[in-house]
Amino acid sequence: MPQRIVNVASRVGLHARPAAVFVKAASAAALPVTIAKEGKEPVSARSILAVLGLDVRGGEEVVLEADGDGAENVLEDLARLLTEDLEG
Amino acid sequence: MSGALSAPETQEPVDGPAAPAVPAPAERAGGAGAGGPAVQAATPRRLTGIGIGSAAVLGPVALMAEPDPPPPAGLAPAGDGEHEAGRALAALETVAADLERRAGSAGPEAADVLEAQAMMARDPSLAEAVRALTDAGVAAERAVYEAFDGFREALAAAGGYLGARVADLDDLRARAVAVAAGRPMPGVPAREEPFVLVAKDLAPADTAVLDLTRVLALVTEQGGPTSHTAILARARGIPAVVGVAGVLGLADGETVMVDADDGLVLPSPAEQVVAATLARAKARREAARTGGDGTGPILAADGREVRLLANVGGGADVAAAVAAGARGVGLFRTELLYLGTLRPPTFEEQVAAYREVLDGFPGGLVVARTLDAGADKPLPFLPLGEEPNPALGVRGVRAFRGAYEHLLDTQLAALAAAAVDAPAELWVMAPMVTTAEEAAWFAAKAHAAGIAKAGVMIEVPAAALTAQEVLAEVDFASIGTNDLTQYTMAADRLLGSLGALQDAGHPAVLRLVALVAAAGAVLGKPVGVCGEAAADPRLAAELIRLGVTSLSMAPAAIPELRAALTK
Numbered sequence: 065m066p067q068r069i070v071n072v073a074s075r076v077g078l079h080a081r082p083a084a085v086f087v088k089a090a091s092a093a094a095l096p097v098t099i100a101k102e103g104k105e106p107v108s109a110r111s112i113l114a115v116l117g118l119d120v121r122g123g124e125e126v127v128l129e130a131d132g133d134g135a136e137n138v139l140e141d142l143a144r145l146l147t148e149d150l151e152g
Numbered sequence: 153m154s155g156a157l158s159a160p161e162t163q164e165p166v167d168g169p170a171a172p173a174v175p176a177p178a179e180r181a182g183g184a185g186a187g188g189p190a191v192q193a194a195t196p197r198r199l200t201g202i203g204i205g206s207a208a209v210l211g212p213v214a215l216m217a218e219p220d221p222p223p224p225a226g227l228a229p230a231g232d233g234e235h236e237a238g239r240a241l242a243a244l245e246t247v248a249a250d251l252e253r254r255a256g257s258a259g260p261e262a263a264d265v266l267e268a269q270a271m272m273a274r275d276p277s278l279a280e281a282v283r284a285l286t287d288a289g290v291a292a293e294r295a296v297y298e299a300f301d302g303f304r305e306a307l308a309a310a311g312g313y314l315g316a317r318v319a320d321l322d323d324l325r326a327r328a329v330a331v332a333a334g335r336p337m338p339g340v341p342a343r344e345e346p347f348v349l350v351a352k353d354l355a356p357a358d359t360a361v362l363d364l365t366r367v368l369a370l371v372t373e374q375g376g377p378t379s380h381t382a383i384l385a386r387a388r389g390i391p392a393v394v395g396v397a398g399v400l401g402l403a404d405g406e407t408v409m410v411d412a413d414d415g416l417v418l419p420s421p422a423e424q425v426v427a428a429t430l431a432r433a434k435a436r437r438e439a440a441r442t443g444g445d446g447t448g449p450i451l452a453a454d455g456r457e458v459r460l461l462a463n464v465g466g467g468a469d470v471a472a473a474v475a476a477g478a479r480g481v482g483l484f485r486t487e488l489l490y491l492g493t494l495r496p497p498t499f500e501e502q503v504a505a506y507r508e509v510l511d512g513f514p515g516g517l518v519v520a521r522t523l524d525a526g527a528d529k530p531l532p533f534l535p536l537g538e539e540p541n542p543a544l545g546v547r548g549v550r551a552f553r554g555a556y557e558h559l560l561d562t563q564l565a566a567l568a569a570a571a572v573d574a575p576a577e578l579w580v581m582a583p584m585v586t587t588a589e590e591a592a593w594f595a596a597k598a599h600a601a602g603i604a605k606a607g608v609m610i611e612v613p614a615a616a617l618t619a620q621e622v623l624a625e626v627d628f629a630s631i632g633t634n635d636l637t638q639y640t641m642a643a644d645r646l647l648g649s650l651g652a653l654q655d656a657g658h659p660a661v662l663r664l665v666a667l668v669a670a671a672g673a674v675l676g677k678p679v680g681v682c683g684e685a686a687a688d689p690r691l692a693a694e695l696i697r698l699g700v701t702s703l704s705m706a707p708a709a710i711p712e713l714r715a716a717l718t719k
Contacts, residue, residue, distance in 0.1 A: 079314065084268045111277035112268065113321075117306035119314055 482704020548584020
């Protein structure tokens with residue numbers, strides 16, 4: 065299954081505003097995407113509660129996965145988003 | 153503000169014959185069963201409480217509902233699984249839409265929080281958890297309640313920032329459960345139109361998210377004249393009536409007349425009542441406008457000058473104090489500098505902050521209170537430990553004798569440095585002084601640091617009763633009526649249910665004030681008052697009669713008091 069491994073750039077991690085921005089983008093994507101971090105089960109990237117529950121800190125590595133037509137593009141877009149500072 | 157001297161109507165008068173200005177129950181309650189067995193009329197025509205301010209307003213009630221208890225595990229579903237899932241998800245959607253609507257009119261930071269909460273309410277994983285429960289025959293309310301559990305635990309386990317979000321989730325859950333049950337959502341109501349907020353009581357957490365520009369008046373069932381609601385109302389100039397028994401029976405959206413001057417709440421008032429009440433309030437307001445200008449001292453009946461001063465927390469409050477006509481500060485609460493930091497403010501930071509206040513009152517006076525700490529307001533660098541009863545614990549000046557004395561030394565040095573070449577005179581006082589020995593200890597320290605005038609707060613009955621001995625050791629005293637009332641009446645300031653006992657106008661408190669004022673007169677030392685009582689026109693007149701030399705209060709209360717005292 066196509067996947068991307070990416071370091072989360074936002075200093076606060078995937079909390080607060082960065083988490084909301086990421087989940088909104090994932091919800092708008094054409095395919096369901098999962099997000100995982102080491103030691104935790106993958107969760108739906110469209111669930112703000114599940115994403116918050118991963119407790120991803122700034123600089124930590126996450127794995128994005130999606131399957132189906134256009135999965136590469138969807139993953140590429142979301143991975144790029146995570147390399148930006150989303151706190152602003 | 154007549155209500156400030158009277159008890160809420162369903163409670164017994166504080167002290168029958170001796171209590172001043174407590175009208176007969178029948179007079180106050182319009183005969184609606186006051187004092188007698190609880191006969192609550194179905195539609196009471198008037199409710200009474202303790203008024204804060206003097207304005208009268210008419211507006212729709214917005215009830216702040218209390219959270220319901222969790223729906224029981226065995227709650228019978230209203231329909232089949234599909235029906236219950238529909239009800240549960242509709243409730244979540246209602247809550248999400250409400251949050252989004254509020255986000256639209258909130259500031260950018262609050263909007264982010266509200267939008268995130270709306271996303272949580274629409275979370276697909278949450279919806280899945282709800283469906284799994286309703287499919288298993290769980291009622292909608294209970295399904296919503298249980299569906300949050302897993303997410304709640306994950307956040308709580310993470311701790312830190314996420315741990316703090318558990319409260320957001322709980323708030324969300326309480327709203328959705330209430331909607332599913334067909335009840336009003338708990339929490340501070342959000343309305344487009346200005347409203348009269350009616351609540352059991354208001355906590356700082358509630359008012360932090362309250363848009364005060366839309367609040368016409370605050371009405372609470374509990375609370376006394378020193379409750380958080382009363383202090384907020386005075387500080388913001390919003391009329392309020394607190395300690396109003398039966399007020400939670402008002403219907404959401406019902407029109408009420410709130411008359412803070414008389415401590416009255418009139419549901420669905422007749423037109424002529426509205427017109428008369430508003431006309432009286434307008435007359436008071438105009439009297440305040442014409443008589444409330446000016447900055448000079450008030451002249452007491454015996455020719456003494458009484459200064460009207462402002463309570464401030466720092467430089468940010470100076471403009472409002474000056475605009476209100478204050479020529480000085482009677483209580484500079486320095487603790488704001490110390491809150492929310494992991495280390496105490498440095499000498500330089502303190503000098504700058506103190507100087508900012510001193511610069512605001514050229515030719516005037518600034519009375520600073522040294523850091524007031526206690527087990528109920530812990531600071532990271534001043535760990536006082538847990539105490540079973542913080543009000544009677546290591547607090548105020550007590551906290552700085554011993555291991556933390558250096559914190560006080562730095563503060564006194566910074567205050568002395570700020571006063572050098574400052575345009576205003578600086579006096580410094582210690583909070584929560586009990587004995588003459590403590591007073592002498594503090595005065596010696598302050599004088600040694602270079603502070604010209606050292607004084608004490610009189611908040612403890614022991615200090616008031618030995619005012620002669622205490623005042624002999626210092627240059628001045630300031631009576632903190634909020635705590636003096638709490639300790640004299642043995643009634644916790646934070647307990648809304650004891651509102652009737654939190655009466656600074658009670659003879660017991662006033663006799664202590666008289667003792668301190670008399671000691672000050674004998675020794676030729678100023679004695680001020682800086683509690684909420686100073687802002688109450690009728691009580692203020694009594695305090696002046698007893699001999700106090702200054703009154704200090706929230707800036708917003710000064711013009712009205714000046715008008716009342718000079719008419």
